[in-house]
Amino acid sequence: MLDIDAHLKKALKERDSAALTGYRAVKAKINLKLTEAGRGTDKPLSEPELLALIQREIKERLESNEFLTPERADYRENARIIAVLSAHLPRALSAEELDAAVRTAIAAAGAAGPKDMGKVMAALRGTPGLDMAAASVRVKALLTPGG
Numbered sequence: 001m002l003d004i005d006a007h008l009k010k011a012l013k014e015r016d017s018a019a020l021t022g023y024r025a026v027k028a029k030i031n032l033k034l035t036e037a038g039r040g041t042d043k044p045l046s047e048p049e050l051l052a053l054i055q056r057e058i059k060e061r062l063e064s065n066e067f068l069t070p071e072r073a074d075y076r077e078n079a080r081i082i083a084v085l086s087a088h089l090p091r092a093l094s095a096e097e098l099d100a101a102v103r104t105a106i107a108a109a110g111a112a113g114p115k116d117m118g119k120v121m122a123a124l125r126g127t128p129g130l131d132m133a134a135a136s137v138r139v140k141a142l143l144t145p146g147g
Helices: 004-014 017-037 047-065 073-086 095-109 114-124 132-143
Strands: none
Touching (some): 017 073, 047 073, 095 132, 114 132
């Protein structure tokens, strides 16, 4: 399990401002999520929940950079933070791995047509490195007659 506090301490010792900013942002999201859920620090987030928060932070910084030019210091800072946080995400599935995961989920769910798409997507949820949008397209293609 990813230990954000340990990474925060390391970033402080190394005086890595980008890592420090990124880990502090994730830590803030963790604390907010725990507070909203009424959980204390005695019940930490699960690995998928933590990875989802990191992905959200990366997405927000990518969206922020869409409005900035590469010459700006905050653009470069966001890019460094994205690189630091991305290192903690699982490797994205290749096209072949995605196809295999989708076919396995279809078989496990006993899906026979497009009406069973929800069951298949539920079976795929939580697969490390899975892009749910790409999976959705592939599931739909395989469940549609002639796909």
